[in-house]
Amino acid sequence: MTTPPTPHTPLLDIILPVYNTERYLDQCIQSIVNQEFNDWHLIIIDDGSTDASPEICDSWAKSDKRITVIHKANSGQADSRNVGIDLCTAEYVGFVDSDDRIEPNMYSFLLQTIKENDADIAVCNHYSYTTTGSKCKHPNYNIEVLNHDQATELIIQNRLQSYIWQMVFKRSCLNYHMPEHVCFEDHAVLPHWFEKARRVVIAMRPLYHYRMRRSSVFHSVNPQHEFAFLEAEKQRFEYYRNTKFKYLASIYITTRAIRVAKHIARMKTDYKVIAEYMERIKTVLRKHAPGYVDKLKFKDKLLYRLLMLNTSLFINYIKAEKLLKINKKAEDRNYFD
Numbered sequence: 001m002t003t004p005p006t007p008h009t010p011l012l013d014i015i016l017p018v019y020n021t022e023r024y025l026d027q028c029i030q031s032i033v034n035q036e037f038n039d040w041h042l043i044i045i046d047d048g049s050t051d052a053s054p055e056i057c058d059s060w061a062k063s064d065k066r067i068t069v070i071h072k073a074n075s076g077q078a079d080s081r082n083v084g085i086d087l088c089t090a091e092y093v094g095f096v097d098s099d100d101r102i103e104p105n106m107y108s109f110l111l112q113t114i115k116e117n118d119a120d121i122a123v124c125n126h127y128s129y130t131t132t133g134s135k136c137k138h139p140n141y142n143i144e145v146l147n148h149d150q151a152t153e154l155i156i157q158n159r160l161q162s163y164i165w166q167m168v169f170k171r172s173c174l175n176y177h178m179p180e181h182v183c184f185e186d187h188a189v190l191p192h193w194f195e196k197a198r199r200v201v202i203a204m205r206p207l208y209h210y211r212m213r214r215s216s217v218f219h220s221v222n223p224q225h226e227f228a229f230l231e232a233e234k235q236r237f238e239y240y241r242n243t244k245f246k247y248l249a250s251i252y253i254t255t256r257a258i259r260v261a262k263h264i265a266r267m268k269t270d271y272k273v274i275a276e277y278m279e280r281i282k283t284v285l286r287k288h289a290p291g292y293v294d295k296l297k298f299k300d301k302l303l304y305r306l307l308m309l310n311t312s313l314f315i316n317y318i319k320a321e322k323l324l325k326i327n328k329k330a331e332d333r334n335y336f337d
Helices: 022-033 053-063 077-087 106-116 148-156 185-193 214-220 223-240 246-266 271-288 298-309 311-324
Strands: 012-018 040-047 067-072 092-095 121-130 133-135 143-147 167-170 199-211
Touching: 012 022, 012 077, 012 106, 022 040, 022 053, 040 053, 040 077, 053 067, 067 077, 077 185, 092 106, 106 121, 106 167, 106 199, 143 148, 148 185, 148 199, 148 246, 185 223, 223 246, 223 271, 246 271, 246 298, 246 311, 271 298, 271 311, 298 311
Parallel strands: 012 040, 012 092, 040 067, 121 199
Antiparallel strands: 092 167, 121 133, 121 167, 143 199
């Protein structure tokens, strides 16, 4: 009797959540299929799309046996990513967003970098992709190897940005589900995923094309969306509060609370709504700022004291400051729909 062959386990699983991105989906999947590295399994999670995305996904799965499609009811990107993580069997895991695209050598480079440096996570850089082309602000072709503590400090300082789509993880690092029904779930979960990383490779050459869309701009001028970043930051702090990184985390949650206050105060939103968010931010500052204010930059220190002293004066100052600045050309005019 012939023994059936053992099913092949690929080296890399790629998780692709999809929701109503029919316009960009073919280009995204094509960029994955075109990878120089071909020992991958693409797990597409269709999150209840109502456009032609489900049919596009199924068509790709029929043409390439390395592609698996899961259709489910809409529950958000975080849940889709969690479903994909639970289906992973490969040693390494990567993430792509369905309106973006990647360079042909992205995964060959990141996996080779992991292997050469005996690392658990590799990080590359990205292009901001508009209708006029792709640009990278700070390309860097050097390779830096960090230990766990060094990587953790960069995460807390946000010098290592929480874009999981520009990273490859050893699957054993993904030991914690992303929080669902919240924004900035990748920001909140990253400390957990770096917990077991002995070595992290930072290779900041741009290999990922992040599509700039007007819908993202709309969310960024929404007070609720802006405050959600601070909620994710609070989850980060809770992770670090019982570690040796508590002091550094306390400084940065204070800094980011002030930053969120500035962003919301500048918005063309009902004054009462802005004032309500200021009070919520002040609650965070009362908890975390005392004892760390002297470590803030001079301007942040002044803004903190102004906000805590007089909410209305803070809001009016920030709005006046915005008016005094030279108006820049709208950057979103070349964004995709």
